[in-house]
Amino acid sequence: MSNPNSLEHDIKTLIIEALGLEDIDASDIGSEQTLFGEGLGLDSVDALELGLAIQKKYGIKIDADAKDTRNHFINVASLAAFVTARQAA
Amino acid sequence: MINFNIAQWRAWAPGLDSVDAWRDWCQAPTLLAQSDAAPDVSFLPAMQRRRLSRLARMAFSVGWPLAEGLQDLPLVFVSRHGETPRTLDILSDLANDQPLSPTQFSLSVHNAVIGLWSILRNETSEMTALAAAGDGLEHGMLEAAALLNEGAPAVLLVITEEQPPPAYTRWINDVPFPYALGLLLTPGDEWQLALHTATVQPTETQWPHALNLLRTLLDEQGACQHAWKNRVWNWQRKP
Numbered sequence: 001m002s003n004p005n006s007l008e009h010d011i012k013t014l015i016i017e018a019l020g021l022e023d024i025d026a027s028d029i030g031s032e033q034t035l036f037g038e039g040l041g042l043d044s045v046d047a048l049e050l051g052l053a054i055q056k057k058y059g060i061k062i063d064a065d066a067k068d069t070r071n072h073f074i075n076v077a078s079l080a081a082f083v084t085a086r087q088a089a
Numbered sequence: 090m091i092n093f094n095i096a097q098w099r100a101w102a103p104g105l106d107s108v109d110a111w112r113d114w115c116q117a118p119t120l121l122a123q124s125d126a127a128p129d130v131s132f133l134p135a136m137q138r139r140r141l142s143r144l145a146r147m148a149f150s151v152g153w154p155l156a157e158g159l160q161d162l163p164l165v166f167v168s169r170h171g172e173t174p175r176t177l178d179i180l181s182d183l184a185n186d187q188p189l190s191p192t193q194f195s196l197s198v199h200n201a202v203i204g205l206w207s208i209l210r211n212e213t214s215e216m217t218a219l220a221a222a223g224d225g226l227e228h229g230m231l232e233a234a235a236l237l238n239e240g241a242p243a244v245l246l247v248i249t250e251e252q253p254p255p256a257y258t259r260w261i262n263d264v265p266f267p268y269a270l271g272l273l274l275t276p277g278d279e280w281q282l283a284l285h286t287a288t289v290q291p292t293e294t295q296w297p298h299a300l301n302l303l304r305t306l307l308d309e310q311g312a313c314q315h316a317w318k319n320r321v322w323n324w325q326r327k328p
Contacts, residue, residue: 019139019192020139020140020192021135021136021139022135022138022139023135041136045140045191045192045195046192048191048192049190049191049192052188052190052191055188056188
């Protein structure tokens with residue numbers, strides 16, 4: 001079992017690296033902070049890039065058209081829960 | 090033959106980011122050392138500048154100050170080789186059966202820079218992205234002159250080339266180092282550019298046309314001649 005806290009930290013680092021966020025580090029991203037639009041301010045290209053980075057890093061498949069995909073990408077906590085569930089499956 | 094004024098210019102190359110630095114270089118042009126240095130574009134919001142390649146940063150750094158205070162400013166963007174590092178990344182991913190980066194892909198087209206320019210400046214004037222041969226500068230000037238002739242009070246021309254990755258060195262030999270030149274062009278007759286056809290094979294200039302033109306500008310020379318294939322371009326400053 002992976003420690004959820006460290007998984008969240010890993011995802012924050014992944015977001016920063018994959019999306020080229022300058023001048024911020026993992027501690028600047030709150031686990032419950034909204035990633036897209038308001039909050040961190042990511043856009044639709046970021047959504048695609050982040051989806052690709054998550055698939056590559058965690059070896060999971062994300063269906064971009066699935067209805068619940070949007071919910072998984074709300075914040076770091078929801079992404080961590082999604083990755084954990086997919087890896088267990 | 091076309092006529093125009095060069096109202097202002099800006100240029101950037103690694104280590105050359107001021108008028109004085111360019112003046113020195115123009116008097117004794119030398120090959121610049123390889124460098125990953127990129128120009129400062131901190132005038133752009135961090136979230137917007139993070140995706141900009143060095144080529145885009147070079148274009149913005151020379152174009153932005155020239156566009157200061159001007160609205161409805163048409164832009165002619167010229168680059169012969171474009172974003173070669175990005176292109177190589179994408180092709181490498183393809184060759185390795187890796188999925189393409191959406192960010193890289195979305196910025197890989199030749200007019201990506203002018204698209205970003207339009208978004209970031211809220212500029213809806215006509216913009217053109219050209220990739221010509223070694224005389225892209227002159228083809229860009231023709232485009233700019235046409236826009237001036239249509240009534241634009243000023244046209245911004247930005248020409249930039251990125252140092253190609255080593256994989257391209259067999260094919261690309263006209264980029265001695267990364268550079269960008271921005272020219273703010275206005276109607277007038279201070280400069281004249283005319284195209285002639287060479288009857289004998291003309292000699293190509295040692296430096297890219299944009300840098301050679303800058304030497305003519307800064308050294309207060311009256312004229313310069315740029316040749317590419319059988320095209321000979323004569324730049325003439327009004328005496």
